[in-house]
Amino acid sequence: MPASRSVDMLVVGAGFAGLYMVHRARGLGLDVEGVEAGAGVGGTWYWNRYPGARCDVESLEYSFSFDDDLQQEWEWTERYATQPEILRYIEHVADRFDLRRSFRFGTRVTTATWSESTSRWTVETDAGDAYDARFLVMATGCLSMPIDPQIPGLDTFAGEILYTSRWPHAEPDLVGKRVGVVGTGSSAVQSIPLIAERAAALTVFQRTPTYAVPAHNRPLDPEEQAAVKARYAELRAEARQMAIATGSRVPRIDASAMEVDDQIRHQRFEQAWEWGGLPFLGAFNDLIIDPAANETAAEFVRTKIREQVSDPEVAERLTPRQVIGCKRLCVDSGYYATFDQPHVRLVDVGATPIDAVTPTGVRLGSEDHEDIELDVLVLATGFDAMTGALDRIDIRGRDGVTLRETWAAGPKTYLGLGVHGFPNLFTVTGPGSPSVLANMVVAIEHHVDWITDTVAHLDRSGQATIEAEPEAQEQWVAYVNDVASFTLFPTCGSWYLGANVPGKPRVFMPLIGFPGYVQQVADVTADAYRGFTLA
Numbered sequence: 182m183p184a185s186r187s188v189d190m191l192v193v194g195a196g197f198a199g200l201y202m203v204h205r206a207r208g209l210g211l212d213v214e215g216v217e218a219g220a221g222v223g224g225t226w227y228w229n230r231y232p233g234a235r236c237d238v239e240s241l242e243y244s245f246s247f248d249d250d251l252q253q254e255w256e257w258t259e260r261y262a263t264q265p266e267i268l269r270y271i272e273h274v275a276d277r278f279d280l281r282r283s284f285r286f287g288t289r290v291t292t293a294t295w296s297e298s299t300s301r302w303t304v305e306t307d308a309g310d311a312y313d314a315r316f317l318v319m320a321t322g323c324l325s326m327p328i329d330p331q332i333p334g335l336d337t338f339a340g341e342i343l344y345t346s347r348w349p350h351a352e353p354d355l356v357g358k359r360v361g362v363v364g365t366g367s368s369a370v371q372s373i374p375l376i377a378e379r380a381a382a383l384t385v386f387q388r389t390p391t392y393a394v395p396a397h398n399r400p401l402d403p404e405e406q407a408a409v410k411a412r413y414a415e416l417r418a419e420a421r422q423m424a425i426a427t428g429s430r431v432p433r434i435d436a437s438a439m440e441v442d443d444q445i446r447h448q449r450f451e452q453a454w455e456w457g458g459l460p461f462l463g464a465f466n467d468l469i470i471d472p473a474a475n476e477t478a479a480e481f482v483r484t485k486i487r488e489q490v491s492d493p494e495v496a497e498r499l500t501p502r503q504v505i506g507c508k509r510l511c512v513d514s515g516y517y518a519t520f521d522q523p524h525v526r527l528v529d530v531g532a533t534p535i536d537a538v539t540p541t542g543v544r545l546g547s548e549d550h551e552d553i554e555l556d557v558l559v560l561a562t563g564f565d566a567m568t569g570a571l572d573r574i575d576i577r578g579r580d581g582v583t584l585r586e587t588w589a590a591g592p593k594t595y596l597g598l599g600v601h602g603f604p605n606l607f608t609v610t611g612p613g614s615p616s617v618l619a620n621m622v623v624a625i626e627h628h629v630d631w632i633t634d635t636v637a638h639l640d641r642s643g644q645a646t647i648e649a650e651p652e653a654q655e656q657w658v659a660y661v662n663d664v665a666s667f668t669l670f671p672t673c674g675s676w677y678l679g680a681n682v683p684g685k686p687r688v689f690m691p692l693i694g695f696p697g698y699v700q701q702v703a704d705v706t707a708d709a710y711r712g713f714t715l716a
């Protein structure tokens with residue numbers, strides 16, 4: 182084994198979470214190092230460079246709040262920033278706080294092993310480095326491990342295969358090409374209108390139709406930005422009071438969709454549609470709880486889809502039937518209208534399955550074959566969410582038990598922050614915390630602040646380790662499931678449930694409700710870290 186470098190804390194990942202963790206750990210005076218698989222900082226925004234990639238929480242809110250000078254200085258140019266702008270922002274943060282020097286880039290952590298005798302983690306990488314760390318912080322991302330779709334013949338394709346989640350740094354030339362896109366989730370919805378502008382022919386292979394609400398993206402008016410910055414602290418505090426990320430500057434009403442008449446309901450949906458984006462789901466307070474209320478919202482969006490697509494058959498295929506919001510709502514800029522263009526074709530692979538990828542394209546249908554010739558195949562096939570990146574590392578806790586075994590029937594954590602049997606290991610936005618249902622930058626800041634305070638507390642009180650207790654963990658997992666069962670979230674095969682990964686246990690992974698969660702974490706901490714053993 183290589184000689185290991187001894188550190189107080191090792192951080193895996195250099196996205197929002199890893200960068201902020203390194204910054205805070207330095208503030209504690211810790212010797213901290215980071216390891217990142219990508220060649221640079223940015224995480225999600227380093228990897229997902231596909232055309233149209235942008236945030237769907239407004240830029241003024243999808244950004245760090247920990248440093249007032251930073252948030253006052255940075256000027257966003259659009260309501261929803263594009264990937265290049267978000268990446269520039271993260272790079273600016275890395276430089277401003279001199280964070281890059283703590284990271285080893287282009288290096289993947291492969292194993293992490295707890296030593297009972299030293300009470301430390303030994304961590305190895307694919308570059309042959311080894312670290313010996315007191316604390317191990319997994320800032321590995323909820324949506325960082327892409328799925329490799331199992332389509333027969335994929336490796337025989339003679340054209341170019343592009344993953345939205347690993348888009349090349351040199352922009353591929355799609356002009357005049359015959360392009361196929363597999364998938365209709367967020368990345369597909371964002372990229373399809375722009376791919377259609379370049380391609381000579383575009384075929385979209387759809388398994389499940391998607392609900393998308395218009396972004397109404399626009400340049401940010403400097404006066405609007407100044408007004409937000411004048412009361413940033415207040416707005417950030419309001420953002421932390423949102424149960425599910427929607428946006429804090431949104432007019433909202435605290436009423437059930439079922440307690441108003443049809444006309445008022447319709448007006449309210451029209452207003453939310455005009456506002457645009459994820460706040461649509463906040464048009465009433467029960468859209469994701471009551472099936473009847475949800476159906477009114479779903480039907481409103483279905484009508485909007487039909488209005489945007491002139492061919493009724495295509496419109497029908499694009500129209501979802503399931504509960505709206507059960508899968509992550511997409512925010513679009515011209516997605517449905519793209520299917521009105523003569524060179525764009527929608528293939529419903531539910532009705533006509535992909536038989537195989539061939540050297541020249543995609544073969545459809547098992548009996549009456551149809552060959553669709555393609556130069557480029559874009560795979561917008563999603564992520565092994567929330568557990569994927571952790572699952573790929575061989576993490577061994579007490580008695581050599583692996584995290585994979587511990588999570589074989591679904592992830593188990595206490596507060597989404599710690600796992601029994603894995604002392605001094607922290608998961609930033611881990612399963613069992615609001616994570617992907619919150620504005621993730623807000624969720625990340627909350628977790629990193631808690632980890633920082635906890636490490637400081639351990640040192641002040643002369644304790645070496647912190648570990649989740651098994652009963653507290655069991656109760657927490659049950660609680661996360663109970664909360665989900667009061668909503669419509671578990672009613673569809675979403676990635677929140679692991680349903681997009683063959684063989685993955687179906688467990689609802691994020692906790693619904695950010696403000697309540699923050700209070701629970703504060704209560705646990707104030708109650709002498711109830712449910713954790715400090716030793």
Ligand code: FAD
Nearest residue numbers: 194196197198218224225236237238289290321322325621
């Ligand atoms: P990431 O940014 O995913 O960074 C994790 C890093 O860890 C990656 O760079 C990865 O390479 C690295 N890593 C993983 N495993 C290893 C390993 N074994 N060794 C070394 N390095 C490793 N969230 C929102 O709240 N609002 C949005 O609008 C929004 N839009 C999104 C759009 C897209 C296209 C995607 C994919 C996600 C979006 N998200 C959004 C979620 C987004 O992932 C988070 O907001 C945020 O960027 C996560 O930051 P992170 O640091 O936790 O993880």
